[in-house]
Amino acid sequence: MADFTRQMPRIATVVYPKDLGAILIFGDIFPGAMVLEAGSGSGAVTIALARAVGDGGQIISYDLREDMIKRARANADALLPNTSHVTFKLGDVYQGLEENELDRIILDLPEPWHVVPHAAEALVPGGVFLSFLPTVMQVHDLTQTLRSQGTFDIIETVEILLRPWSVTSRSIRPAQRMVGHTGFITTARRCSRRSPQNDINVAEPTD
Amino acid sequence: MADFTRQMPRIATVVYPKDLGAILIFGDIFPGAMVLEAGSGSGAVTIALARAVGDGGQIISYDLREDMIKRARANADALLPNTSHVTFKLGDVYQGLEENELDRIILDLPEPWHVVPHAAEALVPGGVFLSFLPTVMQVHDLTQTLRSQGTFDIIETVEILLRPWSVTSRSIRPAQRMVGHTGFITTARRCSRRSPQNDINVAEPTD
Amino acid sequence: MADFTRQMPRIATVVYPKDLGAILIFGDIFPGAMVLEAGSGSGAVTIALARAVGDGGQIISYDLREDMIKRARANADALLPNTSHVTFKLGDVYQGLEENELDRIILDLPEPWHVVPHAAEALVPGGVFLSFLPTVMQVHDLTQTLRSQGTFDIIETVEILLRPWSVTSRSIRPAQRMVGHTGFITTARRCSRRSPQNDINVAEPTD
Amino acid sequence: MADFTRQMPRIATVVYPKDLGAILIFGDIFPGAMVLEAGSGSGAVTIALARAVGDGGQIISYDLREDMIKRARANADALLPNTSHVTFKLGDVYQGLEENELDRIILDLPEPWHVVPHAAEALVPGGVFLSFLPTVMQVHDLTQTLRSQGTFDIIETVEILLRPWSVTSRSIRPAQRMVGHTGFITTARRCSRRSPQNDINVAEPTD
Numbered sequence: 023m024a025d026f027t028r029q030m031p032r033i034a035t036v037v038y039p040k041d042l043g044a045i046l047i048f049g050d051i052f053p054g055a056m057v058l059e060a061g062s063g064s065g066a067v068t069i070a071l072a073r074a075v076g077d078g079g080q081i082i083s084y085d086l087r088e089d090m091i092k093r094a095r096a097n098a099d100a101l102l103p104n105t106s107h108v109t110f111k112l113g114d115v116y117q118g119l120e121e122n123e124l125d126r127i128i129l130d131l132p133e134p135w136h137v138v139p140h141a142a143e144a145l146v147p148g149g150v151f152l153s154f155l156p157t158v159m160q161v162h163d164l165t166q167t168l169r170s171q172g173t174f175d176i177i178e179t180v181e182i183l184l185r186p187w188s189v190t191s192r193s194i195r196p197a198q199r200m201v202g203h204t205g206f207i208t209t210a211r212r213c214s215r216r217s218p219q220n221d222i223n224v225a226e227p228t229d
Numbered sequence: 230m231a232d233f234t235r236q237m238p239r240i241a242t243v244v245y246p247k248d249l250g251a252i253l254i255f256g257d258i259f260p261g262a263m264v265l266e267a268g269s270g271s272g273a274v275t276i277a278l279a280r281a282v283g284d285g286g287q288i289i290s291y292d293l294r295e296d297m298i299k300r301a302r303a304n305a306d307a308l309l310p311n312t313s314h315v316t317f318k319l320g321d322v323y324q325g326l327e328e329n330e331l332d333r334i335i336l337d338l339p340e341p342w343h344v345v346p347h348a349a350e351a352l353v354p355g356g357v358f359l360s361f362l363p364t365v366m367q368v369h370d371l372t373q374t375l376r377s378q379g380t381f382d383i384i385e386t387v388e389i390l391l392r393p394w395s396v397t398s399r400s401i402r403p404a405q406r407m408v409g410h411t412g413f414i415t416t417a418r419r420c421s422r423r424s425p426q427n428d429i430n431v432a433e434p435t436d
Numbered sequence: 437m438a439d440f441t442r443q444m445p446r447i448a449t450v451v452y453p454k455d456l457g458a459i460l461i462f463g464d465i466f467p468g469a470m471v472l473e474a475g476s477g478s479g480a481v482t483i484a485l486a487r488a489v490g491d492g493g494q495i496i497s498y499d500l501r502e503d504m505i506k507r508a509r510a511n512a513d514a515l516l517p518n519t520s521h522v523t524f525k526l527g528d529v530y531q532g533l534e535e536n537e538l539d540r541i542i543l544d545l546p547e548p549w550h551v552v553p554h555a556a557e558a559l560v561p562g563g564v565f566l567s568f569l570p571t572v573m574q575v576h577d578l579t580q581t582l583r584s585q586g587t588f589d590i591i592e593t594v595e596i597l598l599r600p601w602s603v604t605s606r607s608i609r610p611a612q613r614m615v616g617h618t619g620f621i622t623t624a625r626r627c628s629r630r631s632p633q634n635d636i637n638v639a640e641p642t643d
Numbered sequence: 644m645a646d647f648t649r650q651m652p653r654i655a656t657v658v659y660p661k662d663l664g665a666i667l668i669f670g671d672i673f674p675g676a677m678v679l680e681a682g683s684g685s686g687a688v689t690i691a692l693a694r695a696v697g698d699g700g701q702i703i704s705y706d707l708r709e710d711m712i713k714r715a716r717a718n719a720d721a722l723l724p725n726t727s728h729v730t731f732k733l734g735d736v737y738q739g740l741e742e743n744e745l746d747r748i749i750l751d752l753p754e755p756w757h758v759v760p761h762a763a764e765a766l767v768p769g770g771v772f773l774s775f776l777p778t779v780m781q782v783h784d785l786t787q788t789l790r791s792q793g794t795f796d797i798i799e800t801v802e803i804l805l806r807p808w809s810v811t812s813r814s815i816r817p818a819q820r821m822v823g824h825t826g827f828i829t830t831a832r833r834c835s836r837r838s839p840q841n842d843i844n845v846a847e848p849t850d
Contacts, residue, residue, distance in 0.1 A: 040389060043250030053283050054310075076260050076283040103261075158401055158572045158815040165396040182247060183390040185823060187413065189372040194365055194779040195824055202806060202821030206394065365608040365779045392616060401572040402617055409599060409614030454803060457664030467697050468724075490674050490697035517675075572815055579810040596661060597804040601827065603786040608779055620808065 037063075037130065038204050040184040041154065042070045045128060048180070048209050049152040053078060055125040058144070060084035060115040060137070063130055065094030069101050071128065072108050081108045084115050119144045129153045132160070135167035142173040145212040156205045164208055174210035181206050244270075244337065245411050247391040248361065249277045252335060255387070255416050256359040260285060262332040265351070267291035267322040267344070270337055272301030276308050278335065279315050288315045291322050326351045336360040339367070342374035349380040352419040363412045371415055381417035388413050451477075451544065452618050454598040455568065456484045459542060462594070462623050463566040467492060469539040472558070474498035474529040474551070477544055479508030483515050485542065486522050495522045498529050533558045543567045546574070549581035556587040559626040570619045578622055588624035595620050658684075658751065659825050661805040662775065663691045666749060669801070669830050670773040674699060676746040679765070681705035681736040681758075684751055686715030690722050692749065693729050702729045705736050740765045750774045753781070756788035763794040766833040777826045785829055795831035802827050 037045070045067065051057065051074040062068055062085035072081050085091045091110045098105050113120075115129075116136035122144045129137060134153040141151050151174065155161050161179050168174045182204075186197040244252070252274065258264065258281040269275055269292035279288050292298045298317045305312050320327075322336075323343035329351045336344060341360040348358050358381065362368055368386050375381045389411075393404040451459070459481065465471065465488040476482055476499035486495050499505045505524045512519050527534075529543075530550035536558045543551060548567040555565050565588065569575050575593050582588045596618075600611040658666070666688065672678065672695040683689055683706035693702050706712045712731045719726050734741075736750075737757035743765045750758060755774040762772050772795065776782055782800050789795045803825075807818040 039254045040251065043252075043254035044247065044391075045250075046253060047246045047250035047277075053280055070254075073260055074281060076285075078283075156814075156816055159576075159813070161394070162396060162401050162573075166398060169398075177396075179394040179396055181392045181394065183392065184251075185388045185390065187368070187386040187388065189369060189384075189386055191373060191376075192780070193777075194369050195777055197823050198825075200821055200823030201819065203817035203819050363607075363609055366606070366783075369780075399573070400570075402570055404616050405618075407614055407616030408612065410610035410612050453668045454665065457666075457668035458661065458805075459664075460667060461660045461664035461691075467694055484668075487674055488695060490699075492697075575808070576810060576815050580812060583812075591810075593808040593810055595806045595808065597806065598665075599802050599804065601782070601800040601802065603783060603798075603800055605787060605790075608783050 037066050037154065038184070038201065040182050041204055041207065042067065044180070044182045044207055045152060045154065046070060046074050048207055049126055049128055050150050051075060051126060056080045056082075056121075056123065057126040057128060058082045058084070058115075058119065058121055058124050059128045060131055061086065062090050062094035062110055065097035067128060067130060068094055068108065069098055072098065072102055072105065075107070077104060077107055079107060082111060082121055083108065084111050084113050086112070086114055088112060115140065124149060126150050127152070133163075134160075135164050138164070138167045138171050138174075142171055142212065147212060147214050149212045151210045151212065153208045154205045155208065156203075158206070161206045161208055168208075168210045173212055175213040177208070177210040179206050179208045244273050244361065245391070245408065247389045248411055248414070249274065251387070251389045251414055252359060252361065253277060253281050255414055256333055256335055257357050258282060258333060263287045263289075263328075263330065264333040264335060265289045265291070265322075265326065265328055265331050266335045267338055268293060269297050269301035269317060271297075272304035274335065274337060275301055275315065276305055279305065279309055279312065282314070284311060284314055286314060289318060289328055290315065291318050291320050293319070293321055295319060322347065331356060333357050334359070340370075341367075342371050345371075345374045345378050345381075349378055349419065354419060354421050356419045358417045358419065360415045361412045362415065363410075365413070368413045368415055375415075375417045380419055382420040384415070384417040386413050386415045451480050451568065452598070452615065454596045455618055455621065456481065458594070458596045458621055459566060459568065460484060460488050462621055463540055463542055464564050465489060465540060470494045470496075470535075470537065471540040471542060472496045472498070472529075472533065472535055472538050473542045474545055475500065476504050476508035476524055479511035481542060481544060482508055482522065483512055486512065486516055486519065489521070491518060491521055493521060496525060496535055497522065498525050498527050500526075500528055502526060529554065538563060540564050541566070547577075548574075549578050552578075552581045552585050552588075556585055556626065561626060563626045565624045565626065567622045568619045569622065570617075572620070575620045575622055582622075582624045587626055589627040591622070591624040593620050593622045658687050658775065659805070659822065661803050662825055662828065663688065665801070665803045665828055666773060666775065667691060667695050669828055670747055670749055671771050672696060672747060677701045677703075677742075677744065678747040678749060679703045679705070679736075679740065679742055679745050680749045681752055682707065683711050683715035683731055686718035688749060688751060689715055689729065689731075690719055693719065693723055693726065696728070698725060698728055700728055703732060703742055704729065705732050705734050707733075707735055709733060736761065745770060747771050748773070755781075756785050759785075759788045759792050759795075763792055763833065768833060770833045772831045772833065774829045775826045776829065777824075779827070782827045782829055789829075789831045794833055796834040798829070798831040800827050800829045 053076040055075045057071050057075055059068055059071060062083040068083045095110050098108055119140045123146055124144045127141050153164055165177055168177050185200055188195055188197050258278060260283040262282045264278050264282055266275055269290040275290045302317050305315055326347045330353055331351045334348050360371055372384055375384050392407055395402055395404050467490040469489045471485050471489060473482055473485060476497040482497045509524050512522055533554045537560055538558045541555050567578055579591055582591045599614055602609055602611050674697040676696045678692050678696055680689055683704040689704045716731050719729055740761045744767055745765045748762050774785055786798055789798045806821055809816055809818050
């Protein structure tokens with residue numbers, strides 16, 4: 023998967039291997055899961071998700087642009103032995119989701135907070151919401167929306183840094199250049215609905 | 230998976246979620262793959278691998294210690310819906326591997342260089358060898374053995390750092406404490422056999 | 437200095453050695469410089485600055501609180517051979533600065549943007565403004581104020597991470613725990629005054 | 644200093660500003676100190692040290708190569724208001740040091756372990772030995788030599804990472820590229836002489 027991602031034509035932001043692995047693990051993607059993804063982008067995340075849920079699972083991948091979907095589908099067809107469990111849909115997830123009983127929602131979109139109220143309805147209890155965002159302000163706005171929604175718990179943000187090493191017979195050291203930043207991964211778990219006022223004590227973590 | 234790993238009783242070194250994700254992606258684990266793992270440890274890697282290969286794949290998990298295998302099997306039984314594709318074996322992979330036509334070999338062992346000659350025989354061409362090691366000296370010794378073996382290509386080492394963030398309504402900043410180190414991930418790809426002397430030009434990467 | 441800082445009683449936020457070194461270098465502190473600092477805090481930055489400017493320089497250290505000044509002065513007296521070039525002043529730098537012809541302004545305050553207009557007047561052309569801030573939002577607000585002021589150039593923010601290593605005869609690896617975050621260092625250089633509308637092309641760097 | 648270093652012609656390895664600051668702080672350079680440095684290189688470290696010790700201190704800067712010394716001296720003359728307290732010397736510090744009663748020894752050399760026995764003689768009790776090294780193996784060899792010498796205590800290695808940030812009105816995020824590695828800083832403090840066998844309990848730190 024790492025090799026494949028680096029070879030794929032870069033149409034949208036490409037999600038780096040280090041982040042793909044983290045999305046699978048922190049998104050808790052499991053075989054048989056029903057996963058909604060948006061946007062389809064280049065299809066890199068779609069393919070990783072499709073592999074991880076297996077044939078018994080289901081991937082619904084939304085994008086706003088017909089050409090993106092075409093490209094993502096072509097990449098998926100080329101790289102997956104079977105795509106019968108992957109559905110690409112043209113549509114705007116900010117406006118709403120047609121699906122429900124979703125196990126996981128994985129978003130690589132600039133304004134994921136618009137999806138939060140729809141996700142609160144569409145996710146099963148215990149379902150995971152995951153968003154990949156490049157800037158800190160976006161993380162802030164998303165976190166505030168998730169908190170005030172009152173349906174989400176365990177709201178956490180991490181970033182993953184990959185440090186390559188150079189190892190030769192006489193020299194071992196980190197590589198002199200590295201990728202300094204790709205994006206932040208924010209996750210939240212849908213809990214049983216509570217009234218927002220119960221959240222007062224939950225809200226602000228400190229360390 | 231992230232949640233699960235943190236809850237699991239710590240018997241052997243626990244592999245952190247950030248590393249589990251990287252092992253799946255940099256190990257290029259795919260549905261249907263035949264994967265050998267050693268050692269079984271707590272079963273955390275076993276379970277992640279079993280999920281990723283799906284029911285159509287196969288996991289053979291070796292450990293030297295009967296009690297480890299017992300524990301890993303108990304964890305796998307508790308956390309996987311189906312373990313018919315997971316086999317635990319008591320044995321010392323430093324001495325040799327009974328399997329062949331393996332797609333992937335994933336090692337969490339202190340001296341993985343002893344497995345390199347056996348891996349060269351047991352992996353299919355294009356098969357991936359991955360090792361997780363805590364110290365730099367071990368990475369050096371493994372890399373030297375992989376290079377001199379003459380059967381492996383694209384020998385690379387990375388480490389993954391996870392930086393947690395603290396996000397509240399008024400404050401956004403990285404968390405004040407973080408895990409500074411878990412281990413290094415070294416990968417290599419088995420190529421078609423070549424005589425070692427052809428390797429002269431491959432050997433020492435620079436950056 | 438590193439040793440000393442760790443031993444000092446922690447009254448205000450202590451600035452870590454890694455950040456002290458960066459403040460000296462990115463603040464371009466030189467022998468003979470006239471430096472304004474606020475707040476005095478524990479005196480750790482004051483002492484590092486006093487050493488770096490030497491007896492031929494001058495440190496004016498402001499704090500809002502009498503008790504802080506007392507403590508900082510006691511620490512400075514205990515740790516510097518000579519404090520004749522260090523002046524502590526009770527005062528609120530948000531309201532204005534009595535000094536001018538300052539070479540450097542070093543701020544460890546929660547709302548340094550209030551100081552920007554005063555700094556624009558008090559710094560010599562080429563003078564350096566440096567601020568140490570724990571959260572990203574503060575860095576954003578400060579940067580916006582520095583940009584819109586039209587008197588500052590080369591506005592940059594960095595953070596410094598220190599990774600300790602564990603080296604024994606048999607094992608070399610990073611330490612397993614590290615400090616994940618202390619603060620961000622924002623620097624700007626006072627240029628000759630320009631009208632703000634000339635700034636249109638300066639404004640937004642990309643990488 | 645940060646600006647200056649980036650402008651300086653790169654003849655030898657240039658020490659980055661982030662490391663210069665750390666060398667001053669972790670090397671505990673103070674006004675009036677007597678400091679031996681090797682090699683002179685481009686003079687960047689020499690100049691930072693000369694500033695930090697002030698006119699009351701003294702810098703002796705060794706290099707093996709006449710042309711390096713010429714260049715370092717030219718840079719020092721151009722950038723320091725006064726160089727009367729800086730002496731450049733042609734010589735091989737692996738063979739021995741002519742100086743004694745040194746407060747600090749700062750080494751940017753490939754095999755600093757050859758200097759350890761000479762440093763043990765030349766440093767005052769409490770004096771600091773600091774070495775900047777690019778690879779892990781070198782750090783290992785130096786640390787082992789410092790430990791077995793029996794004259795040094797508080798032997799520590801750190802590395803400094805600088806992460807630049809991009810801050811605009813609408814976007815705050817780390818820069819997408821960063822320097823992944825420059826070097827490791829190893830420090831040790833000369834204690835009163837002890838017999839090496841007393842070191843058995845000191846030797847191996849764990850975390």
